[in-house]
Amino acid sequence: MASLSIENLYKSYGNVEVLKGIDLEIEDGGFLVLVGPSGCGKSTLLNTIAGLEEITSGDIMIGGKSVAGLPPSKRDIAMVFQSYALYPNMTVAQNISFGMEVRKVEKSEREAAIKRVADMLQIGELLNRKPGQLSGGQRQRVAMGRALVRDPQVFFFDEPLSNLDAKLRVDMRTEIKRLHKRMGTTIVYVTHDQIEALTLASKIAVLKDGYLQQFGTPAEVYDDPINMFVADFMGSPSMNLVPAVVKVDGEATSVTLKEAGGIEFDLPVHNVQGLSAYAGKTIVLGIRPEALTDPHGADRTSDQIVERQCMVDVVEPAGSDTFSILHLGGKQTIARMRANAQVTAGETTTFAFDMAKAVFFDQETTLRIR
Amino acid sequence: MASLSIENLYKSYGNVEVLKGIDLEIEDGGFLVLVGPSGCGKSTLLNTIAGLEEITSGDIMIGGKSVAGLPPSKRDIAMVFQSYALYPNMTVAQNISFGMEVRKVEKSEREAAIKRVADMLQIGELLNRKPGQLSGGQRQRVAMGRALVRDPQVFFFDEPLSNLDAKLRVDMRTEIKRLHKRMGTTIVYVTHDQIEALTLASKIAVLKDGYLQQFGTPAEVYDDPINMFVADFMGSPSMNLVPAVVKVDGEATSVTLKEAGGIEFDLPVHNVQGLSAYAGKTIVLGIRPEALTDPHGADRTSDQIVERQCMVDVVEPAGSDTFSILHLGGKQTIARMRANAQVTAGETTTFAFDMAKAVFFDQETTLRIR
Amino acid sequence: DENVEVMHWWTAGGEAAALNVLKENLEKQGVNWKDMPVAGGSGVSAMTALRARVTAGNPPTAVQMMGFNIKDWSAQDVLGNLNDVAEAEGWDNVVPPALQEFSKHDGNWIAAPVNVHSTNWVWISKKALDDAGGKAPTTWDELIAMLDTMKANGITPLAHGGQAWQDGTIFDSVVLSLGDDFYKDTMIDLKPEALGGDKMVEAFDRMAKLRSYVDDNFSGRDWNLATAMVINGEAGMQIMGDWAKGEFLQSKKVPGEDFVCIRFPSTQGAVTFNSDQFVMFDVKDGLAAQKKMASAVMDPNFQIAFNTVKGSVPARTDVSDEKFDDCGKKGMADLADAGKTGRLFGSMAHGHAVPDGIKSAIFDVVTAHFNGEFDSKTAAAELVDAVESAK
Amino acid sequence: MNHTVSTSSTLGDRLIRAVIYAALILFAIYYLLPLYVMVVNSFKPLDEIRGGGMMNLPQDWTLAPWLSAWSTAQIGVDPTGLKPFFFNSILMVVPAVLLSTMLGALNGYVLTKWSFKGDKIVFGMLLLACFIPFQIVLIPMARILGLLGLAGTTPGLVLVHTVYGLGFTTLFFRNYYEAFPTELVRAAQIDGASFFQIFRRILLPSSGPIFVVTVIWQFTNVWNDFLFGASFADFDSIPITVALNNLVNSSTGVKEYNVHFAGSILAALPTLVVYIVSGRYFVRGLMAGSVKG
């Protein structure tokens, strides 16, 4: 277990710059999740920390010591690869113990270790199979097992769940969370699934095109996005981003929205000082689907619920919830309602806007207005 | 546009029986979704309907006419493949127009058609690129475009969204829904994503091991699962299935649960006649995560909310919601609470059970008790 | 337009050029020459190709062939008939009977002989000979004495290439040196008692003796490289057919001055020969051209032109020897004498004594013995078996 | 504070790399030696070769052997050099390679994308055909060529080479198309494309790498064949290997080694060029399918 810090990291392949000055720090026992769209540099960042790729400039420290120049095997880390990277010719047991064998660990000790992780991951009966004979979820667990027999300073996971189906994914996610709680080892975890990021992380780093966009706790990133990219990227369905015009009337600030039916309505805004500078201008209102719901479903603890009439375009009952698609400010907007909310496509219904959760962005700079 | 009906369909590969007597019927303009775990025969069923695989016995009728023996090209269908199956050596435009070229459609007509779907799918600027130069979502749209230039009797989609990331997936789902509304063509759609199934379908068919488990509207399948498999399979996170003992006390029926802390509590049951036969026996209580929540988040319209104290094992804040993991009847159980519900791992909290949504299963047969 | 298609394995250098004389001669008579050369293994590849051609029903007009191959093909009933040309030109009188043995089948002329090679020659470097006393050996003992001296002088006494037919060429001479009758009994009549007899053991002993004068690197060496060793003075002598002379002449060596040619000791007056002949196949059209070609082959001028280049002697005995060098003149005289005295024998090693199957079987044993796999007694015994099973 | 990190610069690593390069260069020498011998000696006059020292560079460089081998050396009665036979070979190789490759491609296509009962057996039989020793087919083949009226013709040789190339071309294409997504074929079927349209429009354009592998393999085998050329060619269809053999293997003529070497290199030139030009794609092509099990 050790802290990890990355300072001003640059990485280029030839003349393609992939990482552009990343600064990160995660405390001992923390759970850092890297998210970002495909190709943003997540795997590259992980690989540089692991020592699998050379860095161009900057520094990486594990447990306070620079690991510059150390080969992966000397960095005392363990990694679960996106494609599992199981050794196809070895049995599950051999896969798990290969690293120990290389390190010349005693046979009895190896077997004890295999047994321990096999029990932990419930893969006891699979130990003599080859990877080719396992299902996707089982392979995933073996890949984890291979990392878990070690007792490294830091664990690395590169999109470990992306190949699993939704159900298994939820189970494995919980399993990882529990493991982390139990072992307390520092973890760096790559994903492009926001739910995974939000549920697992103690800190989230959002990357885009090799730049670090935001670095903070899940709640900060989800509720307090620093710019439109982060707001849009985190959460599923993603945050509705709707153009609106700011109206300042003495103390009272509000934003005016245009609804699909052609009706305009105002939404009052409290405690966002920055908005006054935009009086009369168009800004972007961000409101998450769960903050735009049917009055019955609205959060009873919020004090800024505002009800407005809107036209429903499409209704998508999704079992646990019903999603309504409406058009606000010319943009398709999703509202998440209770499963048995009574809405009909093409009709006008009352929606509750939880303005306590609304955020605002500058149209040009895409930065948050506070 | 045409109705589709499948009668007692069997399909074997050699001596492996893959489809075992499937009966389905979808009306003209309907949206049939096939779901089921990997390897259950979804793609096989689709391929037999499309004429890409021969059937062993049974009959398939499109628009009321048997299509037995007709090659795919004569069945007047269009298909979007799981892997998109774009022709890698052709540009987007050529991909879209290939079918028309083969059918010797006039050049001018072809170009008009390409323009039409390109506008519809907003892929106008991509027309001269090759598939290799497109992102996942763009490829997906091209694959749709290829199907959409035709005006077939039935559209087939084989897990068209499974390769997309969550965000794009939501967008594309809405797009498909809208398309279906606009064109009104019958659609058969394969997925193993329950949300997709529930939001899109007019009818869902749940398959397992080549048997049809349940066939009905999304609401029927979600709220009224016929057996434990369907209950468990539909919905994400999936339904909590918890062993409980039935207690019959004159008119009043209730089930007794054991909580992780060792405390036992009862939950009253109304209107489930079948339960009385199980007095004193263990059955399985099914309750969905959204029906097990914090008292503030509970559905205000339900009349069967029961509040009980339970120990929270793990807390997973997931942005839009917070998931709490507890242990009921020895099983890990998920409760979905509001995003800012105040729960702490390791402490006991009050949970609201919406018993109107609870369902019960026989432990042995796995069938629903009504 | 008339055509002849000629299959042969005189493919490169002087011999092919010599054959060109024939081609030009025919072209003057309006006959087109379609050349079908297949080199390799002294005609082995050509015979394979011929087999394919005949099987396909597409035989060439004329095919270069030797010895028992001709007989084998005669038996297949696929050959033409040259009787009218032969009669008109009186071949019966000018071709030695030993050759006619091969050129005729059932009394009919089927082939036109081009040349006669004699194979029991020894080619000695003049310098090495002078160093070893200057007297060419005439008996086995003198030969051994000379070889010993050469060895003592620090050169390889005997230049040889370890290929089956080269081993066989020496074997021919060694057997012949033990008596004409012995050669006839063993190499022609294949009498088992002679093949396995004491004399054969002695023949093998002599082979073993000769083997001891050969350098270590002999195996697989081409004959011309062995000749080159004599020319360069690395080796003293070579036992080889008269085609070796071409190599000497090519290197501007003069017979009598730079090298001497003698018959293998104890075989003086006898000649083992082989003869290249153009065998005429039964072709549907082009019969006239075929006959013109046969006639051209037998034309004395061609025989002289060809054989002076090739190192061999004409197949007809009525040709003037004035264009030939010393060795050539000697060869012609020897041939004529041997023909008269009945000491002209077909060479076993070159397929003129026994059919190819048996020849190969004998080679097997000779080569194995020469490479030390058998001792002489075993070799003689093996020879009997090998010949028997190849019959 | 910023410093460049390089993980592969320790002394041990450098030593290992030096050993690797040394081994690679050593093997390069092993592979190049025979070619070196041939090239060097092809530029020497004959006397210099007779004088020994085959590894030495020529003291007296001469192009004469090359000119002779190409256009004036005696190949049979005519001093034509290898030139005319070179073109005979081209006329034979090109159609034979194209035919066997196309058939192999079609076979691979059928065997992977249109499987029917018994297709495995058919494939097995095609594959086993790779292992027939050619010596045993000469006589029956000659008979059949005769019956077909193809004896001694270039088309006859093309037929022979096509037949005996089929096994490998089919193997290569089958393995390649096995990995080709079947869904593309299905998509095209639904688009209404016919069997041949699918092949021509969908599979062929993506078969570049495997074509390279197959063409290289076939070209080399056909170009270098001697046995069939010697047995089934006529005077006007003799391929270059047979001519080269005639030049090199003359039985009792004087051997001009320098001309032989020059001729050998000339005869091998097209295959060498094919390897060097398309060798880059060769590994890629192998990667793309033909080596997987």
Add this chain to the structure above:
Amino acid sequence: MLDRIRDWVPRIVLAPSFLLVLIFVYGFIFYSGYLSMTNSRMFPSDEWIGFANYIKLFKLRHWNTALVNLGIFSFLYIAISTILGLFLAILLDQKIRGEGFLRPIYLYPMALSFIVTGIAWKWFLDPGIGIEATFHSWGWESFHFNWIKDSKMAIYTVVIAAVWQSSGFVMAMFLAGLRGIDTEIMRAAEMDGAPKSLIYRKIVIPMMRPVFLSSFVVLAHLAIKAYDLVVALTGGGPGRATEMPATFMYSYTFTRNQMGVGASSAIIMMIMIFSIIVPYLYSELKSGDRR
């Protein structure tokens, strides 16, 4: 009706190849089998003599030599080519600078026929003019390399030349295989702390199994056809020390006019080949059933 025809199109397309192979391969094998039971000499004959040719065949010393030689040759040839090919491929896979330059050097011998290189190799191996003589002339007098002239060792020179010709091709196949390995597996092993040598030994090489099989097919094919090579290099000598079944078959069929014996040797050879190849093919096609 038209649909019927369409269903048959794939089979119709395959038919010509199948027919060609049926006649020109299996028909001919069958025909050879027939010939091997007849008294055929120079040309095929109809005279049935049963297994006499086979009995004769196995009494022939050279046939046994040929079989032993084939055994030695194919084992060494296949083993060395495979090992060398793999070794070179592994070396080349170490991000080598001149790879694009070295690869064709290793590969080009495959482009040459032995008619072409036979002389060069023969010269090269000949102690009198080749490598030995060269070393001697450079002053290394004690150097000895005369295998080609030594009955016991000559077969190994055939191996040397054959390995020279095809190991580059094998190298290319392995290189392709290595390049196809998921880089993450290599990284995982690196992370496990395994040194390069161990990674190759324990992980990479076992993963090359399909390549081993493919190269085996190609090499076996070439080993069987070693005819040109033996003829060009040693002509079967010294003596008949490098006789191979292919040269044996050729000489009995075409030069010794014992076509029956030649055919019987061909049949024995086919039986040997098929007994090795068929099981491989079977497993190959069986594993092809996955999907």
